[in-house]
Amino acid sequence: MTTMTDGSVREFKMPDVGEGLTEAEILKWYVQPGDTVTDGQVVCEVETAKAAVELPIPYDGVVRELHFAEGTTVDVGTSIIAVQVAGAAPAEVPAQAVPVAEPHTDGEEKPQGRQPVLVGYGVAASSTKRRPRKGPEAAAAPAATAPRPELNGHGAAAPVAAGPRPLAKPPVRKLAKDLGVDLAAVVPSGPDGIITREDVHAAVAAPAAPTAPEAPAAVAPAAAAPAVSYDGVRETRIPVKGVRKATAAAMVGSAFTAPHVTEFVTVDVTRTMKLVEELKQDKEMQGLRVNPLLLIAKALLVAIKRNPEINASWDEAAQEIVQKHYVNLGIAAATPRGLIVPNVKDAHVKTLPQLAEALGELVSTAREGRTSPAAMQGGTVTITNVGVFGVDTGTPILNPGESAILAVGAIKLQPWVHKGKVKPRQVTTLALSFDHRLVDGELGSKVLADVAAILEQPKRLITWA
Template identity: 55%
Template sequence: MSAAMIKEFRLPDLGEGLTESEILSWKVAVGDTVELNQVIAEVETAKAVVELPSPFAGTVAALHEQPGSVVEVGKPIVSFEVDDAGAAPSGAAAPAAAAGNADDASAAPAAPPAPKREATLVGYGAAVEQGGHPTRRQRNLPAAAAAPAAATVPVRAAVPAAANAPAAVVESERPSERPRSTPPVRKLARDLGVDLTQLSGSGAGGLITREDVQHFAEGAAAPASAGVPATAGRETRTPIKGVRKYTAAAMVQSAFTAPHVTEFLTVDVTAAMELLERLKASRTFQGYKLTPLTLAAKAVLIALKRNPTLNSRWDDAAQEIVQFNYVNLGIAAATPRGLTVPNIKDADAMGLLELSAALSELTETARAGKTTPAELAGGTISITNIGVFGIDAGTPILNPGEAAIVALGAVRKAPWVHNDELAVRQVMSLSLSFDHRLVDGEQGSRFLADVGAILSDPGMVLTMV
């Protein structure tokens, strides 16, 4: 007869070294019977909304966090009562030290070393290889998160939800030991001139978080607690968190790290718009959504082959310029949760038909709030289509880690000199921002001129490929 066990599920790292997530909603309640990989919760990271699947089949014994709570990676969020026979999927996690009452504490076995690879559950885990180049990343987790995501506890040793806490790794304090934090937090500290040895971490196991660094820099004694929108008098205050918080931090970091240069080019796109109408009427593209963005995206991909320096990034730690031999094309998308920039993997290998389908899928997924962290990671160059808002030009800020971003203005009918005569033509303004550490003015100008030439006369592609 199988013995019942309590399994704790700790919040995993959902990608890109993120240290916390907000519980948006629970899809289960205490007492519910769940199946393996059944969606049990919806959480929001700093980049996306993610559905969490259950790593076990069993009964929900306790929910340790309420909707709206911001939870550190590695902290228990739910406990399951499962049969010993079907407790965990193969390779899901190794048992951790039992967390019990005071009488059982001395008898609890020591936790075995954490496995080299984390459990890969539905929706997250080690990234698969894309288009022949690896996207798998080694994650630098806080100590509490380095423990297995699911811990085994005997039923008789179960404790109330309020008393459950992640098992902390106790280390001797050594003056020369580097303060515990993640690489993004250490970089933020360097940018703000904060000495991490002066901080006490508020995260799990003493982990120093971004909020600790930011509030120390601002002279605050402790991180501000999360709250809800509050209206007082004639103003409404909304807590800065989730996607909005991440986007703001990323834009500030980009603006003050990469020296931006922006160039503008207004072109006659009448020929491109006429081509677009012919393609829409053709049998080949029936059922596909074709827009000026579709043609502009293809023009950018073609121009990159002639100007590859714009498809690169600056690796400050290694003091190297990394040039990508593939293109993950980012498309800025306005969503109810804020600005996101999902990217199309290996867009350079796609024909116009495939690119059109990928753009439609990306847009629909972003609007539905279903973009995954994997779809947001690994971009190499981006496009922002401000023309859909009736805007002609702007100075876009680089997506962090990328060398260039192109802004597409609105297509408008305007007086234009065509064949030495004044005529009404369809024109568009292109804006290109680039990192001047990576891209010289000549390289940026040639790239923008190539994009403009293709949109002015699509036949020019024959001279470029």
């Protein structure tokens, strides 16, 4: 998305990279002011609520200005980079790579320096213009002399020279105004010195500075108990944004919208584990990722074919059950940016080697942080493998828009009655959560029982398919 400003400089706007997303966070800039860029060159990486995406520039030219710092969340449609197009008259490149002065809405001039732009409080492209850069002789601003109160180490107000405006989001500023709290006297605890709602409430609850007593009391102050923590830091606040923010909202919406029912079954998968080892030696599977998840996925696909009503979604607006005649099989993947659920498109028609290849590519792409938004859309049913963490089982929450999710526990050697004798066998526990609005107990039980039966006797992959 580009905008022509004065015929020589083009503004590249934050595009909607994920169908209806409203914002994205700039993770990393690959260019700086003064760099030459060409059509199709990746200039930055951004993270949306669905995935991390690299953005290419659509023309040739020289970078004139980066409008936002790394770590800033920017609304879709806001200009993020200015480029002097090829062949146009050269323009001065700002000396500072990324302008990050905090915006002001009360008529004050913006302080210079590297201060974080707050999410939801950034400069609007349509209403704010950047001040022209001054020369060296005018760079030094006159020192402010008006004192303002700031908490010292003893809770008393100590006069200090006026400095940059305290950092706080609009809702926090309103809260402080309503409670009569001067933000300049609040000690911030948020990242980059941002004042939080908790900081404002703490300032209200803090006791007032004690008045001097009539006669000095010769009482020694009690020694404060030393703070104890793992690494010397008592608390760390981590902003919730991007994938984690979207996942949290989706899980809350799913948990309190779809009535969940979870059923469990413990099954002997010794034969399946033997088949996994045999497939690893098969020439048709050479170079492919062969593991228990592959056969579990195939077992679920067979169970869905035998019980197609499980592969559906609930349309609240139309009050209809939408049955899917295809399976986009989701695989929950834990990544440094949070939990994502990419899916294998049309998994129901793939052969075992094709399914192995698709699952391998899906997992590798997720671990590298290259999963595209399209890969996480349109899922119909999901598998989450909690067994890789050594966990026996769990009660998984449905991926929004789906009616079922299968959790696979750790596969362990356990005593098991086999052919009338107690023997060590490979055993795991499966858990199936389903939306009870469209999946009743009978249907959910049939699907879970079919998956268990296939994993106990994997030859059923042939006879039932």
